[in-house]
Amino acid sequence: MAQLPSSKAVLFDVTPRQLLQIAGHRFSALYKWQLEKYRYGMGVFKIDWALDAPIPFTAAECHQAGTIHLGNTLEEIADGEKQTSEGKQAEKPFVLLAQQSLFDASRAPAGKHTAWAYCHVPNGSKTDMTEIIEKQVERFAPGFRERILAKSTMNTQQMEEYNPNYIGGDINGGTLDIRQLFTRPALRWSPYQTSDKGLYICSSSTPPGGGVHGMCGYYAAKRALQEVFGLKAPRLSYW
Numbered sequence: 001m002a003q004l005p006s007s008k009a010v011l012f013d014v015t016p017r018q019l020l021q022i023a024g025h026r027f028s029a030l031y032k033w034q035l036e037k038y039r040y041g042m043g044v045f046k047i048d049w050a051l052d053a054p055i056p057f058t059a060a061e062c063h064q065a066g067t068i069h070l071g072n073t074l075e076e077i078a079d080g081e082k083q084t085s086e087g088k089q090a091e092k093p094f095v096l097l098a099q100q101s102l103f104d105a106s107r108a109p110a111g112k113h114t115a116w117a118y119c120h121v122p123n124g125s126k127t128d129m130t131e132i133i134e135k136q137v138e139r140f141a142p143g144f145r146e147r148i149l150a151k152s153t154m155n156t157q158q159m160e161e162y163n164p165n166y167i168g169g170d171i172n173g174g175t176l177d178i179r180q181l182f183t184r185p186a187l188r189w190s191p192y193q194t195s196d197k198g199l200y201i202c203s204s205s206t207p208p209g210g211g212v213h214g215m216c217g218y219y220a221a222k223r224a225l226q227e228v229f230g231l232k233a234p235r236l237s238y239w
């Protein structure tokens, strides 16, 4: 904290764990306790592939999609996610797969392709999910494995090393359930404001959470502009 230049407002794009490490000594006992209670969710295991050819999905529609949610039926997806959220490892997990090189030639040398995929795993899991993910892709794209030229994998620990916001591999900045949707990171009138005037949190650990591109930072900036600089936003909405 002492390394930061002096300013009227500081916005932290980190999760409660790092916020406590950086500025915990500035917070009230209640706010510190609230941040310590913050819950993190499922982690991810991710694979990046270099491919000899596009993924041979049997469904023609899949060749038109940049991102594919692989999971067969809704019931199978729900079952896999439920098992993982309970700390078990699903045998047929929901797999999120992206194949950008089909639409962006700069992603791979001419004629070659790239793709990546992840599946959820229990927070902090070190299980290697390569076989299970590739089996899931092969199920919907027979012959996929023969097209793999090279691959790189990251378990939850490596995800966190890559980005310290991915606590235990959680890429959403904390569990996003009904209890922690509006009260992330803590139950406060403005969730972006910490207990120290001028210090704000603007990461996906605030509403509306990860997966709502940029909106956490947008609302945090609005709040800081209004409180610190007295700038009236046209409409401040709920937050």
Ligand SMILES: Cc1cc2nc3c(=O)[nH]c(=O)nc-3n(C[C@H](O)[C@H](O)[C@H](O)COP(=O)(O)OP(=O)(O)OC[C@H]3O[C@@H](n4cnc5c(N)ncnc54)[C@H](O)[C@@H]3O)c2cc1C
Residues within 6 Å of the ligand: 013, 014, 015, 018, 046, 118, 162, 163, 164, 165, 171, 172, 173, 202, 203, 204, 205, 209, 210, 211, 212, 213
């Ligand atoms: C493979 C993958 C696919 C995804 N797909 C989607 C998707 O399709 N749609 C979607 O909405 N979201 C997706 N996400 C999630 C999305 O990327 C995150 O929700 C979002 O980036 C979170 O934004 P943020 O501002 O909270 O933190 P980040 O974007 O993670 O930025 C935080 C920054 O702070 C740095 N940092 C952390 N701790 C410290 C520290 N102590 N000191 C200094 N710097 C620190 C980090 O290195 C990072 O640069 C995906 C994530 C991954 C990994």
